Amino acid sequence: MIGPAGRRKGTGVRVVSLVPSLTEAVALTRPEVLVGATDWCTHPEGLDVARVGGSKYPDLDGVLALRPDLVLLNQEENRREDAEALVAAGVPVRVTFPRTVPEALTELGELVTALGATTEPDWLVAARRAWAALAEPTTSRRAVVPVWRRPWVVLGGETFAGDVLRRLGVANLYADHAERYPRPDLDELRGRGPELVVLPDEPYRFTADDGPEVFPGVPCALVSGRHLTWYGPCLAEAPAVLAAQLAHPLRAA
Structure with a gap:
């Protein structure tokens, strides 16, 4: 992770996701905090948030205009230079990089906790059980x-x-x-x-x-x-x- 998953004084948490997997996770766990996603974030169906381009070449000005408290990234899907540019602009980012199913489940559990969920969502409980x-x-x-x-x-x-x-x-x-x-x-x-x-x-x-x-x-x-x-x-x-x-x-x- 680069930077803490914090919140700015006087506002609620605002999250932009540049990872389709994580966009779906946030939208099904704390939809009220999700303010932006990539053009490739297709799930859940009917997702109605601002679009900020692709995962590899996001519109960083568009991301910053949404005043996010946290941007979600993946080490494989997103570019390091974009993560560094966001951090330089004062925006905390959370970078994921699971290489196994257990790592993915652990990172997802940590993410929903960082977003303020007090219990694990049903989809994560079901995923743990299925595997x-x-x-x-x-x-x-x-x-x-x-x-x-x-x-x-x-x-x-x-x-x-x-x-x-x-x-x-x-x-x-x-x-x-x-x-x-x-x-x-x-x-x-x-x-x-x-x-x-x-x-x-x-x-x-x-x-x-x-x-x-x-x-x-x-x-x-x-x-x-x-x-x-x-x-x-x-x-x-x-x-x-x-x-x-x-x-x-x-x-x-």
Whole structure:
């Protein structure tokens, strides 16, 4: 965290979120404090707050105009220079960076406490229960997990999404890679001999056409990118949603 999550004298807490996961968390916990979010903050549906551009290139003047007491950031989604500019302008920021499901649940618990919630919201209680109830997988399918195409980018080591999949019985073939998001070419991906290819629909919107025809003979599972990568209220339903999608992969004819 850079700076405390404070409140300015004479005003209520005003929060701007530059992280879609956290926007949803705040909106479902203390909606009255949320005054701004990115253009990509799509949940909850019908969210009515000021929009301040994208996560990578937010409109900092627009953020400052909202007079926030706290801006929520993520080390991976947002740029350090934007965090530093906000701090230089006197705005406290809270930076998250979960790389495992337990880390995400811990950071979310700390966030709702910092926002003044006296008890954990129902969605966080449900998320804790859903992941605690998940049995340790007895077998794992060796998989590659592309997150972008042209060029190909895959999940590497120490990623939140990789931990989510591991808990669902999917072993990322690039989990030991030194880079968090390696860029192998297609021949290398095929050469790894995956038993499964996991294709999320965000950030790159993979479709059925990107699967079996590109990886012939390998089952390809199209999954919800939101449930794979977002750490927030959707964590409560992520195990069931992803397990169902992983259980029905596509195959080439």
